[in-house]
């Protein structure tokens with residue numbers, strides 16, 4: 001089977017990592033409990049920033065956010081490794097900016113995720129992911145953003161949403177923890 005995965009906030013805990021980096025940079029310690037209450041993909045509001053200030057902060061911090069020690073979600077790596085070992089095709093589809101694609105691919109590899117270079121897609125806009133997903137005829141695709149997943153209704157791809165505060169309204173198969181993934185797939189394919 002062909003499995004596609006978004007990276008940020010699907011396989012790795014990027015927003016939380018950025019939240020910690022912001023706290024350090026701005027010297028503002030904001031409780032971890034507040035992080036879970038942020039209902040937008042963007043995190044700047046929790047730091048009292050306008051969306052303009054937030055964009056600037058994100059852009060200025062991007063290298064640190066992307067390429068330091070952002071943790072993967074527990075079990076994600078192992079799930080993908082097992083799929084690859086079983087002979088399934090693993091695709092990564094990330095809308096990180098074009099300039100960071102190669103570095104991102106190497107970073108993902110270095111974290112221990114199974115990466116085949118030709119199956120790593122990067123640098124498209126969120127709404128353009130559907131073109132690649134359709135072209136690849138993915139059996140399963142996992143992402144966290146409603147803006148992406150909503151474009152996939154009506155396709156043959158089984159869509160799974162990685163649970164986040166900002167996607168609670170999505171009505172599709174929901175992945176709370178990576179330990180549940182195989183169970184969700186069995187239901188999908190039986």
Ligand SMILES: [Mg+2]
Nearest residue numbers: 006008009144
């Ligand atoms: Mg994402």
